Amino acid sequence: MKTVLVPIAVFCLLAATATIPTTSSTKPDLLSSYVSFSIELEGFVNYAGENHQSSKGLLRGIDVKLCTVTGNSSSGVNQYSINLLQNLGSAMSSMPVIRVGGNTADEVIYQSSQRDALNFSCPVAKICMGPSFFDSYQAFPNTLFSHGFNMAWNNDTGYTSLKQTVAKACKALENKLSTWEFGNEPDLYLGRLRPSDWSPSAYVANWKDGTEMIFKQLQETCPSLANAANFTFMAPSIAGNAAKLSPTGVFSAGLDANKTISEVSFHNYMGIAGSSGTSLQHTLMNHEKNVAKLDEHGQLARQIAAMPGMSSIPYILGETNSLAGGGASGISNTFGAALWGLDFNVGASYAAWNPSEGATFAPYYGHLAAAKFMGKSQLRAVLNISLSEDNSLNSAYAGYNTLTGGLDKIAIINFRFYNSSTKAARDNSTYTFKVMPSSNWAIERLEAAGAESVTGVTFGGYAYEYSTMGQPKLVARNGEVAKVGLDGILHMTVLDSTAAILSLQSS
Ligand SMILES: *[C@@H]1O[C@H](CO)[C@@H](O)[C@H](O)[C@H]1NC(C)=O
Ligand SMILES: *[C@@H]1O[C@H](CO)[C@@H](O)[C@H](O)[C@H]1NC(C)=O
Ligand SMILES: *[C@@H]1O[C@H](CO)[C@@H](O)[C@H](O)[C@H]1NC(C)=O
Ligand SMILES: *[C@@H]1O[C@H](CO)[C@@H](O)[C@H](O)[C@H]1NC(C)=O
Numbered sequence: 446m447k448t449v450l451v452p453i454a455v456f457c458l459l460a461a462t463a464t465i466p467t468t469s470s471t472k473p474d475l476l477s478s479y480v481s482f483s484i485e486l487e488g489f490v491n492y493a494g495e496n497h498q499s500s501k502g503l504l505r506g507i508d509v510k511l512c513t514v515t516g517n518s519s520s521g522v523n524q525y526s527i528n529l530l531q532n533l534g535s536a537m538s539s540m541p542v543i544r545v546g547g548n549t550a551d552e553v554i555y556q557s558s559q560r561d562a563l564n565f566s567c568p569v570a571k572i573c574m575g576p577s578f579f580d581s582y583q584a585f586p587n588t589l590f591s592h593g594f595n596m597a598w599n600n601d602t603g604y605t606s607l608k609q610t611v612a613k614a615c616k617a618l619e620n621k622l623s624t625w626e627f628g629n630e631p632d633l634y635l636g637r638l639r640p641s642d643w644s645p646s647a648y649v650a651n652w653k654d655g656t657e658m659i660f661k662q663l664q665e666t667c668p669s670l671a672n673a674a675n676f677t678f679m680a681p682s683i684a685g686n687a688a689k690l691s692p693t694g695v696f697s698a699g700l701d702a703n704k705t706i707s708e709v710s711f712h713n714y715m716g717i718a719g720s721s722g723t724s725l726q727h728t729l730m731n732h733e734k735n736v737a738k739l740d741e742h743g744q745l746a747r748q749i750a751a752m753p754g755m756s757s758i759p760y761i762l763g764e765t766n767s768l769a770g771g772g773a774s775g776i777s778n779t780f781g782a783a784l785w786g787l788d789f790n791v792g793a794s795y796a797a798w799n800p801s802e803g804a805t806f807a808p809y810y811g812h813l814a815a816a817k818f819m820g821k822s823q824l825r826a827v828l829n830i831s832l833s834e835d836n837s838l839n840s841a842y843a844g845y846n847t848l849t850g851g852l853d854k855i856a857i858i859n860f861r862f863y864n865s866s867t868k869a870a871r872d873n874s875t876y877t878f879k880v881m882p883s884s885n886w887a888i889e890r891l892e893a894a895g896a897e898s899v900t901g902v903t904f905g906g907y908a909y910e911y912s913t914m915g916q917p918k919l920v921a922r923n924g925e926v927a928k929v930g931l932d933g934i935l936h937m938t939v940l941d942s943t944a945a946i947l948s949l950q951s952s
């Protein structure tokens with residue numbers, strides 16, 4: 446499935462604890478960078494920019510602030526992307542982890558003599574990659590990456606390219622490596638790039654050959670990465686849980702025999718672009734549908750965690766987005782998709798910003814709201830609140846600081862579809878909670894003219910647009926505070942197709 450930019454899971458269902466949800470209402474354990482991004486390899490150079498200073502020989506230890514600052518990636522690092530990522534990083538305990546991979550990682554072949562980072566009209570393959578591709582890994586400060594290697598090309602050309610790619614990637618990623626990845630959605634290779642009866646054990650045999658080659662190249666080029674601590678993978682990066690390549694079968698067949706899997710990774714989409722019955726309200730703006738999707742993953746996570754030796758490996762959604770197949774205009778790029786992203790706690794959707802044309806797409810604001818809700822604490826516990834009214838059109842979460850055990854965040858999403866071009870009056874719902882008496886709560890609203898809006902989104906009154914290089918600009922009301930009386934009753938009115946994040950100020 447083709448994606449350009451999608452977030453990596455917020456939920457890290459850490460299998461070691463006994464708290465993997467039976468419904469998704471139990472507390473998830475969070476990775477420090479729970480809002481992270483997956484960028485198609487073919488798009489990475491645009492998102493990051495090229496570090497021209499590094500190609501002049503200052504390859505390592507560059508302070509990116511010294512580089513040319515531009516929103517367009519053709520010269521220097523992409524400061525616009527950096528600012529948007531830093532907005533998220535400063536709300537969390539660390540910068541988002543960037544996965545560079547996806548479909549195009551399985552289509553790219555390395556060409557040592559190529560001047561351009563990427564060439565889309567090269568004779569050898571659909572995409573060719575030159576040495577300067579790896580300069581882009583210097584663009585984002587304090588950021589960890591995963592790099593996806595090509596598993597699809599199971600022939601001499603593929604393996605020669607693999608070795609050369611490992612040698613370049615490992616030099617670029619020493620001190621910046623989250624994990625490696627080998628193969629994207631191998632379940633979709635069947636009948637295309639591999640025989641239609643390709644079995645889990647055949648996949649694992651192929652995995653062994655490739656990863657052994659990667660290991661040998663690391664020993665030669667980057668020995669500091671050729672050890673148990675640093676030689677790790679996210680895998681199997683399977684597309685769907687109706688996969689023809691059995692998700693549990695690949696582990697039974699010994700995928701983690703050498704304890705190299707640091708993240709059990711599966712992909713998630715809410716639907717497929719262009720398929721019938723897909724709409725904002727039904728496919729994305731529906732809390733129960735989100736819950737059902739998360740439950741499917743929770744069940745698979747539990748099955749895998751129950752296998753020998755697997756109980757402490759985090760389960761992540763290595764790639765997740767609203768709609769597979771590149772997203773659908775009018776759905777995946779809208780504000781409604783931002784509300785979905787917030788609810789899915791992933792902060793998600795098709796392309797959160799476009800690096801070269803200069804547009805912050807509505808869904809970016811869903812990532813930001815999710816990051817603001819989760820806050821800096823890695824010890825954040827989240828509880829789903831059951832509401833007395835329709836639980837598909839309303840969603841509410843409570844956030845606790847697990848150090849103090851205290852409630853300090855509330856998120857409310859009103860999923861009722863409001864179409865601003867109808868000019869109808871916008872309805873609202875009032876949500877009532879019992880909280881600490883005499884507490885004060887800062888309110889940040891996630892708003893736009895309507896669910897169908899693709900621009901004009903604000904969070905807490907701020908816009909993060911290209912005109913300000915992704916830095917916050919106050920454009921709407923902010924500073925709203927909810928004051929709770931002695932009875933502890935908190936009333937919050939939330940307009941249709943908007944959300945609100947409440948943060949405890951004092952109690
Ligand atoms: C939240 O609560 C609603 C209502 O009980 C329920 O339908 C839903 O499954 C719960 N969501 C999660 C994430 O557990
Ligand atoms: C890509 O490679 C082809 C074939 O080697 C070459 O003719 C072309 O100029 C290259 N394109 C770019 C943009 O460098
Ligand atoms: C290697 O495998 C890839 C993927 O199946 C294929 O496209 C390519 O033509 C093969 N190359 C050679 C030289 O066999
Ligand atoms: C892992 O890699 C990092 C970065 O290259 C290095 O500092 C560290 O020493 C490595 N760990 C081991 C056990 O070699």
Ligand SMILES: *[C@@H]1O[C@H](CO)[C@@H](O)[C@H](O)[C@H]1NC(C)=O
Pocket residue numbers: 652653654656657699700701702703
């Ligand atoms: C485990 O390591 C051994 C020795 O390097 C190698 O032969 C084998 O293929 C590896 N197995 C897997 C599943 O990676």
Ligand SMILES: *[C@@H]1O[C@H](CO)[C@@H](O)[C@H](O)[C@H]1NC(C)=O
Pocket residue numbers: 516517518801802803
């Ligand atoms: C960035 O570059 C693209 C392609 O070269 C161009 O179309 C676009 O107008 C540029 N954007 C800005 C803001 O300069």
Ligand SMILES: *[C@@H]1O[C@H](CO)[C@@H](O)[C@H](O)[C@H]1NC(C)=O
Pocket residue numbers: 864865866867897
């Ligand atoms: C919103 O309303 C306009 C005007 O009635 C209509 O043309 C459009 O299809 C509606 N959009 C959606 C997503 O329902």
Ligand SMILES: *[C@@H]1O[C@H](CO)[C@@H](O)[C@H](O)[C@H]1NC(C)=O
Pocket residue numbers: 871872873938
């Ligand atoms: C909420 O809707 C009611 C009508 O249903 C309206 O009277 C009230 O002003 C609305 N409140 C806000 C804050 O928009």
